[in-house]
Amino acid sequence: MAGRARYEELIRQLSAFGAVKREMSRVMPAECPGGSGAVLALLGRHGDMRMSRLAELLAVDMSVTSRHVAHSAERGWVERSPDPADKRSRILRLTPAGRAQLDELFERTTRLLADRLSDWTDDEVGQLTLLMTRLRASFDDCRPAQSRPPAPPADGRATRTPITTK
């Protein structure tokens, strides 16, 4: 358990963190806003899935997810095919065009980070990523849990706060 001063300083940093995200979004192609980018990134990482699962990964209401996905689908980046097992559901899949767009996003953001973080060592970047991942996991653990998967097989530098199915 950390001291109050620690928390307050962390709060300040969290609060001021918007600036970094804003600068990241400024290098994104105008046609692809952040919401769509997040959709593509998650589909690229986790593969095909349903709306509800995507909403959970985005940690956002499904109504919001629906709009982001609609935007992506309109541009041909995502395909929504009916789920044969449940006609209410739709299976989302990244199209080749979506994959290309995703590559472009990573290309741009990676270039930005490589520029800004040129004086960071590989290990320092890894450290920050690890701690941010863990922070997010610590918050996730306390969510109204829908269908949190039982300890997703941590893939390398994954979450240090193991997820227990409640």
Added chain:
Amino acid sequence: MAGRARYEELIRQLSAFGAVKREMSRVMPAECPGGSGAVLALLGRHGDMRMSRLAELLAVDMSVTSRHVAHSAERGWVERSPDPADKRSRILRLTPAGRAQLDELFERTTRLLADRLSDWTDDEVGQLTLLMTRLRASFDDCRPAQSRPPAPPADGRATRTPITTK
């Protein structure tokens, strides 16, 4: 210089970080949205200042700053007095009510963090804060620079870009 895989993983974490911020803002009093909270926090930390300086600290356009400050002033948290040295400017100051509101904000967010991060050590929280501070500084250093002070000596966990009165 870190490897591309490092950057991509960091990008994913940055992208997913909104969830943490959203949860933080959910514990805020309805009357005090995030923008006002940031204003109060910066005035509390750095003391009285002008609009332009606050806008720079917020890393946001002055038009945005103006609205947040107006919101805070309407609620009696911030006082805008004319600058005798320059009649175009206004000096911002935290009122006692603003200080009380700020205390309340820290109280709530600290409580949230203490809950979520109960299994983090003091040192781990410090580590994360330090790295986030440094990340932000790395981005700041590349900004269109208005009155950025000349590379101050980093002192541990404080902002690495200390503020000097222009």
Added chain:
DNA sequence: TATTGTTATACTCTATAACTATA
């Protein structure tokens, strides 16, 4: 009756541009 997904509405945050009042 409950769940999946969509749509309508409203609110916050942001940037750009036009405007004022000083400098």
Added chain:
DNA sequence: TATAGTTATAGAGTATAACAATA
């Protein structure tokens, strides 16, 4: 002419609630 600050407008993100189709 340039700068400090305000306001109007527009765009992105989010949540809540009402709705349709299916389970």
